[in-house]
Amino acid sequence: MADDTKDMSFEQALQELERVVNQLDSGDVPLEDSIKLYERGALLKARCEAKLKEAEEKVEQITLNADGKPTGARPAERM
Template sequence: MAGKGKEPSFEEALKQLETVVARLESGEAPLEESIRLFEEGMRLSGVCRKRLDEADRKIELLLRKPGGVSHETEDESDLPGKDE
């Protein structure tokens, strides 16, 4: 699994997490290895969650910027009751 140092990218962490899950689901790992794999899976899950949260915050900031993407399309603004 990943060594100490720089955290993996989202894609790297997800791929590693999928490998860990497959190994655990196979049922072939001894107890001690299963515990170690579970711990590694939790760490990788945290990395993925952190990366997704960062992306979500960045998207929210971009949407709030002047000239950013609107949350509604032109067609939606013409719907009855939209401004009620």
């Protein structure tokens, strides 16, 4: 299965992932199609996680001086 999710935005991947989950939840999908949907869902989930990690790495925390005034920003700490 080709991974065409690499150029998807977070929103696109999430929307399609929701569609895949709904199809699987319906219980009306033949086994072979369920397997393909599951694999597609795994790719979409990975894309969403990657996009969230990218966003997290870009988030900055505002630094304050002793008086509580902003002095700049620093990268957010990683968990």
